[in-house]
Amino acid sequence: MFYLQEYILKKIQAIRGMNDLLPIDSPVWQYVEATVADILQRYGYQEIRFPILESTELFKRSIGEVTDIVEKEMYTFSDRNGDSLTLRPEGTACCVRACEEHGLLYNQTQRLWYTGPMFRHERPQKGRYRQFHQVGVEAFGMDGPDIDAEILLLSARILRELGVAEFVTLQINSLGDTLSRAAYKDALVAYLEIHKGQLDADSQRRLTTNPLRILDSKESTTQALLDNAPMLLDYLDEASREHFAQLKSLLDAGEVKYQINPRLVRGLDYYGKTAFEWVTEKLGSQSTVCAGGRYDNLVEQLGGKSTPAVGFGIGLERLVLLLQEVGAIPEGLEQSADVYVVAVGNVQKEALQLVENLRTELPHLRFINHCGGGNFKSQLKKADKSTADLALILGEDEVAKGVLAVKFLREEQPQQIIPLTEIVDFLQNLM
Ligand code: ATP
Ligand code: MG
Numbered sequence: 001m002f003y004l005q006e007y008i009l010k011k012i013q014a015i016r017g018m019n020d021l022l023p024i025d026s027p028v029w030q031y032v033e034a035t036v037a038d039i040l041q042r043y044g045y046q047e048i049r050f051p052i053l054e055s056t057e058l059f060k061r062s063i064g065e066v067t068d069i070v071e072k073e074m075y076t077f078s079d080r081n082g083d084s085l086t087l088r089p090e091g092t093a094c095c096v097r098a099c100e101e102h103g104l105l106y107n108q109t110q111r112l113w114y115t116g117p118m119f120r121h122e123r124p125q126k127g128r129y130r131q132f133h134q135v136g137v138e139a140f141g142m143d144g145p146d147i148d149a150e151i152l153l154l155s156a157r158i159l160r161e162l163g164v165a166e167f168v169t170l171q172i173n174s175l176g177d178t179l180s181r182a183a184y185k186d187a188l189v190a191y192l193e194i195h196k197g198q199l200d201a202d203s204q205r206r207l208t209t210n211p212l213r214i215l216d217s218k219e220s221t222t223q224a225l226l227d228n229a230p231m232l233l234d235y236l237d238e239a240s241r242e243h244f245a246q247l248k249s250l251l252d253a254g255e256v257k258y259q260i261n262p263r264l265v266r267g268l269d270y271y272g273k274t275a276f277e278w279v280t281e282k283l284g285s286q287s288t289v290c291a292g293g294r295y296d297n298l299v300e301q302l303g304g305k306s307t308p309a310v311g312f313g314i315g316l317e318r319l320v321l322l323l324q325e326v327g328a329i330p331e332g333l334e335q336s337a338d339v340y341v342v343a344v345g346n347v348q349k350e351a352l353q354l355v356e357n358l359r360t361e362l363p364h365l366r367f368i369n370h371c372g373g374g375n376f377k378s379q380l381k382k383a384d385k386s387t388a389d390l391a392l393i394l395g396e397d398e399v400a401k402g403v404l405a406v407k408f409l410r411e412e413q414p415q416q417i418i419p420l421t422e423i424v425d426f427l428q429n430l431m
Contacts, residue, residue: 017122017130019317027333028320033115036135036158036314043154045111045137050091050098052117056084062093062298064269066209073120087119090268091136092295092311093302099140100304109141115316127286127318137292138311140299145243148274148294148310149250155278155290155312156256162319163328164280168289171261172251172276174244176236178297181272184235185211191229198225215263218285226263233262240273247274266291270298274310282325283318290314338365338390338431340383340409344376345396354394354404354420361424365431384409389431392423 014020021029037047056076063069075087088094091114099105099112115135122128137154139147152170159165175181189211196204200219207214215226236244251258258276266275275293283289292312299307323329339358343351355369368386370379376395383391393405404423406416418426 015130017124019129019131024334025320027336028323028329029316031330031333032162032316032320032323033135035162036115037113039154039158039161040113040135040137043111043150045113045154048095048098048112048114049116050094050114052088052119053085054088054094054097056086058093058097058302059086059089062096062268062270062302063090064210067269068213068267069120073122075119075121089120090118090313091116091134092138092268092270092298092313095136095138095311096299096302096304096309100299100302105140105299105304105307109139111139113137125286127283127315127321129317133316134313135316136311136313138309140307140309142310143296143308145247145250145274148243148247149254151292151310151312152251152256152258152276153254155292155314156254158314159278159290162323164319164322164326167282167322167326168278168280170256170258170276170278171264172247172258172274173261173264174233174236174240175265175272175275175293176232176240177272180235180237180240181212181232184230184232187230187235188212188214192225195225198222212265213267215265231262232265233260243273266293270295270301272296276312280322282322286318288315289318289322335387336366337368337386337388339367339427340386340388340391341367341369342376342379342383342391342393343370344379344394347394347396347399350399351394354392354423358424358427362427362431365427380407383407390427 056074059074060070065071069089074089076084079085095112095114099110104110113136116133117131118134119131121130124130137151139151156165156170159168176184189207192199192207192211192214196207198221199207199214200217200222203214203217203219203222214222217223248258264275264277271293273294273296276291277288278290279287280289281287290312292310294308294310296306296308299305299309341351341355351369355367358365359367368388370382380391389408389410391407391409393407398404402420403417404420406418406426
């Protein structure tokens with residue numbers, strides 16, 4: 001019996017690496033999400049929503065079988081029918097799947113965005129979680145560098161309007177087309193084979209599976225070895241070289257500063273030509289806040305008609321952490337109420353009618369109506385805690401006289417008595 005009780009009472013906890021967002025933190029998230037959504041709208045991007053569960057095959061075929069994500073990070077399981085499903089580790093493949101399924105890519109361009117949770121079984125640490133959130137932006141049907149520049153300007157504006165521009169750097173690179181990348185891969189492997197003994201274990205393994213990923217190894221000996229390795233930018237095909245040159249001049253025209261990082265590669269196989277990351281020094285080794293690039297082959301790879309595409313993902317946890325780290329969170333976000341209605345005695349009906357009427361007449365104000373009874377003092381304490389600026393006080397006396405008392409909670413001002421018929425105008429003028 002004793003054991004049974006212990007067992008029942010044991011609290012169930014959240015899954016490791018999956019966070020709750022508490023009321024104290026939600027205003028910051030709402031602010032960030034609203035700012036981003038507003039900017040996307042100003043650039044003519046439309047929101048798309050798709051499920052968080054997809055066929056496992058979708059991610060294997062798009063992200064690539066020998067990537068970290070597919071090899072070891074996916075939450076994959078069989079459902080009750082025995083179908084293999086995966087909690088989406090990213091949104092691009094899902095977005096392409098949805099667009100194809102509904103004919104959105106047929107003879108037309110699309111500017112799309114989405115937001116929501118992504119799932120990867122990684123080692124949880126600051127800025128790295130097993131459920132995290134991204135805003136994704138994807139543009140389809142445009143093959144020129146002008147659209148690459150547009151989404152980079154868009155990402156720059158998001159970071160600027162959120163007040164973190166000075167703490168991030170844009171790094172860009174060109175990954176070339178499939179053929180030039182394959183030629184480069186051979187040259188890189190040939191060079192690294194000679195020095196195989198000096199490579200870290202992970203990179204040795206990647207030499208046969210995914211050699212380009214060795215370029216962003218964090219190991220210093222590997223990095224030193226790469227100093228003399230062949231350079232991807234020297235292997236670019238003519239079209240990619242031209243695309244990259246034009247992109248750079250568009251970024252200059254748009255006054256977006258960038259660094260060329262010839263070792264920047266992405267962890268997903270579908271990228272070609274433009275690749276970029278916004279990085280910061282403020283978040284330790286989880287330094288990439290936003291990442292993306294061009295993926296002209298993905299739509300075809302997933303069974304659609306060849307369609308040029310470019311996009312990026314912003315990691316929202318990292319973005320919020322960055323805002324917190326550099327003090328870019330505006331003041332006043334935490335205020336959740338403007339007016340608190342205190343109702344003492346047998347006046348619940350009158351209080352309810354009053355506050356409902358005020359909500360109709362003054363939709364820009366936030367009202368909390370006290371519930372649960374209690375004396376004047378305890379209700380006022382709650383009013384004070386509520387973040388409201390004003391308390392409206394209603395008692396049996398006030399109801400009988402057709403008035404209410406207004407108490408200023410944040411300023412030294414005497415309490416005022418206002419006729420009920422004038423309260424709408426009074427609040428309208430005040431707030
Ligand atoms: P990293 O190199 O940090 O592992 P990534 O290349 O795997 O990042 P992408 O797949 O390009 O990242 O995802 C885009 C963005 O999503 C990243 O730049 C980052 O901000 C965020 N992100 C990726 N994985 C995580 C995670 N496990 N936890 C929190 N944010 C993440
Ligand atoms: Mg990763």
